[in-house]
Amino acid sequence: GENVEQHPSTLSVQEGDSAVIKCTYSDSASNYFPWYKQELGKRPQLIIDIRSNVGEKKDQRIAVTLNKTAKHFSLHITETQPEDSAVYFCAAGGYSTLTFGKGTMLLVSP
Amino acid sequence: DAGVIQSPRHEVTEMGQEVTLRCKPISGHNSLFWYRQTMMRGLELLIYFNNNVPIDDSGMPEDRFSAKMPNASFSTLKIQPSEPRDSAVYFCASSSGGGDTGELFFGEGSRLTVL
Secondary structure, three states: OOOEEEEOOEEEEEOOOOEEEEEEEOOOOOOEEEEEEEOOOOOOEEEEEEEOOOOEEEEOOEEEEEEOOOOEEEEEEOOOOHHHOEEEEEEEEOOOOEEEOOOEEEEEEO | OOOOEEEOOEEEEOOOOOEEEEEEOOOOOOEEEEEEEEOOOEEEEEEEEEOOEEEEOOOOOOOOEEEEEEEOOEEEEEEOOOOHHHOEEEEEEEEOOOOOOOOOEEOOOEEEEEO
């Protein structure tokens, strides 16, 4: 089955800095790579996703890049704000299910 | 739509007791997923239904866990007998992706504590 590794497990940045979270996956058949944000005590919510026919996707301050050859994808957050503080999960999926990474706790200090 | 609805939000029970968690997916979604979240193991897929039929239950830890989806608007996850190591947050999620992986909409989760 699919195996997703996510790094780092924790990330502390100053407000205004950029943050990068990286994930690798094992199953070359995976073709869907979403990122979810989970605030403390809340449900995970989709923030951005990318499919394997696209190398990069951007939505305001967040962007995701995908390297299918190397089987890795990354989340980039620019101009971080305190409200970006949360746990971020990457995931990889194929035909029907998603396998999640273990999450990155991002702390943005004012 | 109210989103995915789960109940109870919190459950505290004693070891050996039966626990039933409930989920109502978003109307029109044909895929339903049960995930378990712990600090150590993250988000683990327990079971996945498509059109009310269990497709993949390889993540169900053992025979103490069972899940049903009697109709398109209701699913249950049952643990019998419960053990302290079952303590976790259990999330139900639904999607309209069917056979094509798409966005998962999660419920608020059911926090289970087994004493």
